[in-house]
Amino acid sequence: MSSALTRLAPAPTGAELALEDVRLGHADGTTVLTAAELRIAPGELLAVVGPSGCGKSTLLRTLAGLLPALGGRVTQDGEPIGGPAADRALVFQHDALLPWRTVRANVELPLAIRRVPRAERRRSAAEWLDRVGLAEHARKLPHQLSGGQRQRVQLARALAGRPRAVLMDEPFGALDAHTRAEMQDLLVDILRGTGATVVFVTHDVDEALHLGDRVALLPSGRVLDVPHPRQRDARREPATAELRRRILASL
Known part of the structure; x- marks a missing residue:
């Protein structure tokens, strides 16, 4: 790891969401989730699973401030979320990189x-590209990278701004199994020490149990504790296997 990493600024405190x-839904008034109650602790990684159309992406967009709730209160650190904010980053399944801009x-x-001075932007970008292994x-331009590399760029872009919350919408869903496992491990490594609160939407139960x-x-x-988060071999543990069975049954 480059010595440049030692210059990273101190980690921010994660946001409580x-x-x-x-009541969550779309702008036309269509409801997809009712009477939702959820509290996400600062620095926690909460994995969200559920069948298609149950409101997972709607939940993320509401937390991001992109979609207003149809009822109730959505807050960050006790204050209502009224729109997008620089300290909440959204990471998509598709990398959403601008094709005409370099990595x-x-x-x-x-x-x-945010009008950060150019020299500081360059330094921060270099440090994060080093962290994701793309220095x-x-x-290069995005089209010159593989799918996994583009997702690494998206992750670096999201974290370069030192957000207090990172909202991830099936970010590894389009990757092959090997690359997906690599990205999961990279995410675990990179988030260590950032202080960020993470909400990670996935349709993959094993991914949820590994990361959350x-x-x-x-x-x-319903919210369930994960016995051994971020341990690859934990899937063989009886408690994790039982939790996996319960989650699959709920789906």
Whole structure:
């Protein structure tokens, strides 16, 4: 690991996110989730699973401030979420990189929007590209990278702005099994020490059990503790196997 990493700024405190008697849905008034109650602790990684159409992506967009709740309260640190904010980053399944910008320029983008000085943007982008193993690809365009590499760029871009909450919508869903496992391990490694609160939507139960401190089941809203989060061999443990069975049964 490069010595440049030692210059990373101190980790921010993770945000507390909460839903109180919330009704979630679309702008046309269509409801997808009712009476939602959820509290996500600062620094926690909450995995969210559920069948298609149950409101997983709607939940993320509401927490991001992109979609207002149809009822109830959605808060960050006790204050209502009224719109997007720089300290909440959203990571999509498709990388959403700007094809005309280099890898480095894509990572710099959220900092440029916030008018961070150029030298500081360059330093931060270089550090995060180093962390995701793409330092030598900084001058390339997105089409010159593999799918896994593009997701690494998206992750670097999301974290370069030092968000207090990272909202991830099936970010590894389009990757092959080997690359997906690599990205899961990379995420675990990178999040260590960031202080960020993470809400990670996935349809993969094993991914949820590997990454999550807890797993939220939609549409019921039930939240279950994970016995051994972020340990690959934990799937063989009886407690983890039983939790996996319960989650699959709920789906």
